[in-house]
Amino acid sequence: MTPDELIEEREKEMGSSDRFMRRRAEERLDEWFAYLNETGSARTGGKYARNTLVSAYNAVRGFYRANYVGLIIEDAPSAWPAKSKHGLMLEDLGRLLEDG
Numbered sequence: 001m002t003p004d005e006l007i008e009e010r011e012k013e014m015g016s017s018d019r020f021m022r023r024r025a026e027e028r029l030d031e032w033f034a035y036l037n038e039t040g041s042a043r044t045g046g047k048y049a050r051n052t053l054v055s056a057y058n059a060v061r062g063f064y065r066a067n068y069v070g071l072i073i074e075d076a077p078s079a080w081p082a083k084s085k086h087g088l089m090l091e092d093l094g095r096l097l098e099d100g
């Protein structure tokens with residue numbers, strides 16, 4: 001598709017009464033991001049760096065925003081995903097002090 005066709009398609013989607021149709025561009029962007037993250041580069045065979053993926057994602061978002069048909073995205077991917085390592089809980093600390 002050409003850039004003009006993408007904008008035209010987005011305008012139609014935004015005017016739709018179907019809420020799923022209005023989110024179509026956002027869903028495609030998320031699918032594209034996941035695809036790039038899983039498959040990596042066809043040229044080198046390696047995975048893309050997280051920052052490269054996030055930059056590409058934000059470039060697409062910027063394209064739509066610059067053409068006044070911005071995407072509604074609540075949780076955009078981050079170059080530094082949140083770590084799942086949790087700190088000590090109060091109970092854990094109490095058990096450590098009892099054992100020590």
